[in-house]
Amino acid sequence: MALTRRSFIMGLPALAGGAISCSAGPGERSGAGRDAVLFSTHSTKPGSKSILVCMPETRQTSEVWRGLSDELAQEFELIALRTEGDDVMATIARGMDRYRPAGLVLMNNPTVEGYRRLQAQAASAAFPPAVIVMSSFLEGKPAHLRAATGISYEVPLITVVTNLRKLIATPIDRIGVVHRAALTGFVQRQAALAHREQTAVVREEVSQAPNASEIKRALRRLKQRCDAIWVLNDDRLLTPRLLADGWLHGLNEPPWVPIIVGAASLVSPSQSFGTFAVLPDHTALGAQAASLMLDIADNDWILPNAGATQLPLSTTTTVDLTQAKERFALRPSALAQVDKVLER
Amino acid sequence: MGKLLVYLHVAVKQRAFQGLLGAGLPGVDTTAVGRVADFERALQDAPDAVLTLPVVLAAQGLTPTLRGLTRGSAEERYGLVGAGSAPEPGKVASVGALDLLGRDGTNRFVRRLVGQQARVERVTKIEDLLPLLQMQRVDAVLLPARLVADLRAASRLALSMRELDLTVGLPAVASTGPGAAGVLGAISKMPKDVSKLLGVEEWR
Numbered sequence: 208m209a210l211t212r213r214s215f216i217m218g219l220p221a222l223a224g225g226a227i228s229c230s231a232g233p234g235e236r237s238g239a240g241r242d243a244v245l246f247s248t249h250s251t252k253p254g255s256k257s258i259l260v261c262m263p264e265t266r267q268t269s270e271v272w273r274g275l276s277d278e279l280a281q282e283f284e285l286i287a288l289r290t291e292g293d294d295v296m297a298t299i300a301r302g303m304d305r306y307r308p309a310g311l312v313l314m315n316n317p318t319v320e321g322y323r324r325l326q327a328q329a330a331s332a333a334f335p336p337a338v339i340v341m342s343s344f345l346e347g348k349p350a351h352l353r354a355a356t357g358i359s360y361e362v363p364l365i366t367v368v369t370n371l372r373k374l375i376a377t378p379i380d381r382i383g384v385v386h387r388a389a390l391t392g393f394v395q396r397q398a399a400l401a402h403r404e405q406t407a408v409v410r411e412e413v414s415q416a417p418n419a420s421e422i423k424r425a426l427r428r429l430k431q432r433c434d435a436i437w438v439l440n441d442d443r444l445l446t447p448r449l450l451a452d453g454w455l456h457g458l459n460e461p462p463w464v465p466i467i468v469g470a471a472s473l474v475s476p477s478q479s480f481g482t483f484a485v486l487p488d489h490t491a492l493g494a495q496a497a498s499l500m501l502d503i504a505d506n507d508w509i510l511p512n513a514g515a516t517q518l519p520l521s522t523t524t525t526v527d528l529t530q531a532k533e534r535f536a537l538r539p540s541a542l543a544q545v546d547k548v549l550e551r
Numbered sequence: 552m553g554k555l556l557v558y559l560h561v562a563v564k565q566r567a568f569q570g571l572l573g574a575g576l577p578g579v580d581t582t583a584v585g586r587v588a589d590f591e592r593a594l595q596d597a598p599d600a601v602l603t604l605p606v607v608l609a610a611q612g613l614t615p616t617l618r619g620l621t622r623g624s625a626e627e628r629y630g631l632v633g634a635g636s637a638p639e640p641g642k643v644a645s646v647g648a649l650d651l652l653g654r655d656g657t658n659r660f661v662r663r664l665v666g667q668q669a670r671v672e673r674v675t676k677i678e679d680l681l682p683l684l685q686m687q688r689v690d691a692v693l694l695p696a697r698l699v700a701d702l703r704a705a706s707r708l709a710l711s712m713r714e715l716d717l718t719v720g721l722p723a724v725a726s727t728g729p730g731a732a733g734v735l736g737a738i739s740k741m742p743k744d745v746s747k748l749l750g751v752e753e754w755r
Binding site: 277363366372404405501543546547 | 563564565566567586588650654672673674675676679681682683685686688705706707708
């Protein structure tokens with residue numbers, strides 16, 4: 208039996224973690240106050256330095272750890288500390304005191320916020336270089352932290368479009384996006400990068416706290432002018448109410464255009480929303496973070512390139528094949544280019 | 552049923568590749584991996600045979616017992632691809648490449664082909680080479696010349712290729728267990744479309 212709209216929206220746990228707030232779910236809060244070592248590796252190299260990895264315990268962070276440890280375990284002692292709940296700052300402080308790391312890896316927004324508070328409390332102290340991953344809308348040089356760089360969590364639009372063009376046979380030249388004013392700069396930078404692949408971005412700006420009618424209106428305007436819609440992982444725009452009364456209404460009416468989302472939970476053959484999800488490959492993200500840490504180590508533990516953040520290189524893709532086949536012309540080789548195929 | 556471990560980078564997703572191998576090698580228990588760390592872990596599971604590049608086999612102290620050939624040769628050409636004019640090997644400052652052998656091994660492999668000056672950016676999938684060019688992270692990417700058409704088809708960048716003089720061995724098979732003979736027999740009869748995906752026309 209098909210999912211109802213309500214059950215689809217209620218079944219979006221990944222979105223809560225992937226959207227802009229990256230707030231901890233109830234399961235994560237059960238570990239509050241503990242600073243247990245989740246994982247550790249021991250280098251065979253004598254006198255090797257330590258890297259402290261501060262992370263909540265989720266499937267995605269474990270994949271990042273796998274990529275990190277595969278790359279770094281021979282060279283360094285790696286210690287992964289669980290950072291969850293209200294005690295994040297104290298957990299990081301205890302870990303730094305105990306292990307004296309040469310570098311840190313910080314995973315997700317609450318961990319980064321805990322580290323920011325730790326730095327603020329010790330304004331004159333020197334901190335080792337840190338690499339941030341899985342933190343929303345990280346761009347440029349992280350201004351709120353000292354000695355920090357990282358990798359953005361958002362898959363760049365240029366990558367999203369490249370992947371969509373492998374799937375859909377019709378030309379994909381103009382991409383529509385609904386966004387709040389707060390994300391105008393982010394969207395403009397993405398548009399500039401996507402321009403290299405001859406992709407134009409059409410923006411529809413909505414208010415800071417839009418209602419469902421605003422979303423529907425913006426989508427209807429975009430669908431008249433664009434070849435696909437890119438849905439940002441902005442939790443202010445993806446509330447259950449806006450999803451049910453705005454997005455689902457606006458998207459599930461002709462003219463049909465492919466809908467690209469950044470959360471796997473928004474692709475479901477039982478309730479047509481996203482056609483295609485493009486997500487970071489978390490194991491590859493860990494390997495990319497490890498390469499960044501190795502570059503820092505090679506640079507005498509000073510951030511290279513003035514600490515500029517990187518974009519994620521590797522992605523995984525999911526397609527709602529039921530929707531895609533009903534509404535769009537697919538390339539003959541399309542399914543060989545997708546990691547996960549969902550079909551009713 | 553023999554066990555085959557496959558560590559190769561191809562122009563389709565791992566899911567599709569595993570499916571093609573499963574259908575193309577009936578009676579063989581095939582595991583395909585795409586990362587060097589996964590390959591090294593899977594080697595501990597005692598496969599009967601390993602299908603990968605000869606350079607990877609050599610790094611593990613293994614010797615090919617069955618070689619892939621194309622136009623009678625067990626070697627293929629690699630190309631250096633850049634956005635704009637064709638890259639000059641020996642002059643490129645940074646090169647993106649598939650992580651075949653881990654950090655040190657891949658650095659050596661790439662620098663042997665393009666020169667010692669190159670800083671190497673490693674990726675784990677063929678499709679991840681294009682973002683390196685799109686984001687201007689490297690001057691050029693290195694890949695088998697036969698895969699350049701796929702790269703061009705996926706992009707509207709003006710991509711130019713320079714073929715390199717040195718060649719690299721095509722996929723080959725090493726026997727590593729008692730069930731190897733059966734696995735080698737199945738690979739010899741692999742369907743042409745699957746072999747072609749590996750850059751191979753025949754097995755000898």
